[in-house]
Amino acid sequence: MSSFTKTFSSTLGKKLIMSLTGLFLALFLIVHLIGNLQLFNDDAGKAFNEYSYFMTHFLPIKIVSYLLYASIILHAVYAVFVTISNNKARTVGYAQYNGSANSSWSSRNMGILGTILLVFIVIHMKTFWWEYHNGALPYTQYVTELQNPAAVTVTELQASGVELMHSSYIDAQNGVQVVVAKDLYQVVVEAFSHLWYVILYVLSMIAMGFHLYHGFQSGFQSLGFDHNKYFPAIKFLGLWVFSIIIPAVFAAMPIYIYFLTQ
Amino acid sequence: MSGNMNLTLKVWRQENASDKGGFVTYKAENISPDMSFLEMLDVVNESLIKKGTDPIHFDHDCREGICGMCSLYINGRPHGPKRAITTCQLHMRSFTDGETITIEPWRATAFPVIKDLAVDRSAFDRIQQAGGYVSVNTGGVPDANEIAIPKVIADEAFNSATCIQCGACVAACKNASAMLFVSAKVSQLALLPQGQPERYRRVQSMVAQMDAEGFGGCTNTGACEIECPKEISMTNINRMRRDFFTAKLFKEEEI
Numbered sequence: 001m002s003s004f005t006k007t008f009s010s011t012l013g014k015k016l017i018m019s020l021t022g023l024f025l026a027l028f029l030i031v032h033l034i035g036n037l038q039l040f041n042d043d044a045g046k047a048f049n050e051y052s053y054f055m056t057h058f059l060p061i062k063i064v065s066y067l068l069y070a071s072i073i074l075h076a077v078y079a080v081f082v083t084i085s086n087n088k089a090r091t092v093g094y095a096q097y098n099g100s101a102n103s104s105w106s107s108r109n110m111g112i113l114g115t116i117l118l119v120f121i122v123i124h125m126k127t128f129w130w131e132y133h134n135g136a137l138p139y140t141q142y143v144t145e146l147q148n149p150a151a152v153t154v155t156e157l158q159a160s161g162v163e164l165m166h167s168s169y170i171d172a173q174n175g176v177q178v179v180v181a182k183d184l185y186q187v188v189v190e191a192f193s194h195l196w197y198v199i200l201y202v203l204s205m206i207a208m209g210f211h212l213y214h215g216f217q218s219g220f221q222s223l224g225f226d227h228n229k230y231f232p233a234i235k236f237l238g239l240w241v242f243s244i245i246i247p248a249v250f251a252a253m254p255i256y257i258y259f260l261t262q
Numbered sequence: 263m264s265g266n267m268n269l270t271l272k273v274w275r276q277e278n279a280s281d282k283g284g285f286v287t288y289k290a291e292n293i294s295p296d297m298s299f300l301e302m303l304d305v306v307n308e309s310l311i312k313k314g315t316d317p318i319h320f321d322h323d324c325r326e327g328i329c330g331m332c333s334l335y336i337n338g339r340p341h342g343p344k345r346a347i348t349t350c351q352l353h354m355r356s357f358t359d360g361e362t363i364t365i366e367p368w369r370a371t372a373f374p375v376i377k378d379l380a381v382d383r384s385a386f387d388r389i390q391q392a393g394g395y396v397s398v399n400t401g402g403v404p405d406a407n408e409i410a411i412p413k414v415i416a417d418e419a420f421n422s423a424t425c426i427q428c429g430a431c432v433a434a435c436k437n438a439s440a441m442l443f444v445s446a447k448v449s450q451l452a453l454l455p456q457g458q459p460e461r462y463r464r465v466q467s468m469v470a471q472m473d474a475e476g477f478g479g480c481t482n483t484g485a486c487e488i489e490c491p492k493e494i495s496m497t498n499i500n501r502m503r504r505d506f507f508t509a510k511l512f513k514e515e516e517i
């Protein structure tokens with residue numbers, strides 16, 4: 001075995017990979033969350049659809065998105081490796097085990113929480129990512145008056161033989177901005193009009209909160225990071241930002257859309 | 263005597279490493295709350311010997327919390343319910359009259375059961391032998407205070423050096439990871455000038471031996487530092503990681 005493979009197959013190295021991929025995924029959540037805030041706009045999905053187009057067509061972001069898929073896979077695969085070797089380290093368990101006396105519930109259930117999240121990611125990507133790339137999505141045209149940006153005419157375009165594509169231009173003669181976009185917003189609204197789907201999302205976000213409560217600070221420790229001043233700040237960030245605020249705002253989206261459709 | 267306790271013990275009995283083993287229930291009667299947990303077991307063993315049965319095997323030596331020999335996983339926790347003590351320092355007053363106490367051996371693949379509650383912790387010795395030392399030539403006695411070591415560093419190295427190799431960290435960890443022990447042994451030398459020449463070779467060989475012994479990996483649950491009788495902190499583990507990654511990823515030669 002080369003020194004390189006030896007490094008990453010050691011107990012410390014495997015966790016280094018989990019840490020780097022995990023922290024990258026956590027970082028991505030911030031970007032994803034800020035983008036998705038467009039869902040709260042009262043504009044029939046114009047901003048959200050424009051944002052979706054940008055995210056899937058701007059090259060640097062496309063590259064990062066492949067890194068992201070790789071991170072999800074690596075994180076999950078290494079989690080399986082780590083779990084298998086850790087289970088091997090204790091084949092006969094304790095008859096009585098009082099784990100709560102010395103560790104947090106999250107820290108002892110990262111595998112279960114992670115599995116929930118992986119299933120969630122698959123469902124989530126099927127519903128939105130797959131549909132956006134491969135589904136027969138409707139196109140919607142937004143015509144905004146330049147003098148009066150509040151006046152927007154929304155028309156769903158009928159395909160009628162011609163292939164529609166994303167476009168955005170200023171029609172100076174008529175004083176309007178015209179945006180034609182694949183209407184992912186409609187898919188979002190449709191999905192979150194079902195109560196069970198909203199519940200699935202909310203529960204998954206709770207699982208994410210618990211996963212990150214341990215995972216965020218643990219990721220820093222796996223890198224060897226430890227500092228009497230800054231590490232408490234990392235823990236604070238992990239608790240408030242990554243395990244409470246981010247999951248809560250994400251969970252608010254399906255709830256908001258659900259009530260919008262009722 | 264009044265105030266004495268009667269307890270029920272569920273004790274793991276296992277003939278040898280290949281035996282399957284199982285729990286046997288014993289009564290511990292008229293136990294003084296001032297006895298240590300090991301003294302309580304002595305009392306039970308005496309009655310077993312009188313009856314002509316094999317006494318319960320358990321490890322112990324100093325009985326004053328310094329040797330690290332006593333073990334026992336008591337009611338779901340290594341060294342029982344109290345913090346920062348070994349089993350020999352645990353008093354029976356930490357239990358209530360009539361209580362049922364479950365006693366198990368340390369559970370780890372790398373710590374095979376020898377008999378009953380005694381496990382083989384020689385894996386720790388082999389990790390130590392892999393690099394937990396400094397090579398020095400004998401010679402003239404150096405002057406005292408010749409090598410300046412800041413107080414904070416000396417204190418930290420000393421804290422790491424208080425590890426008694428008991429294995430409670432492994433027993434407590436849900437992954438049966440030995441990181442706290444190994445990192446304490448790595449740190450006590452990595453912090454001091456005398457440990458520098460072999461610093462990066464040491465961490466690599468000790469980690470390699472730790473993995474070869476079949477201990478699990480660290481997932482930062484923190485159970486080890488809570489259960490460690492010497493309060494060795496997880497800072498040691500992070501220091502070991504830094505040294506390990508420095509050696510493996512940031513140094514040109516494999517030293």
Ligand code: SF4
Pocket residue numbers: 424425426427428429430431432442443446489490491492493494
């Ligand atoms: S680190 Fe603590 S629990 Fe582990 S062997 Fe040393 S003294 Fe025992």
Ligand code: FES
Pocket residue numbers: 321322323324325326327328329330331332348349350351
């Ligand atoms: S017997 Fe020596 S520490 Fe308990």
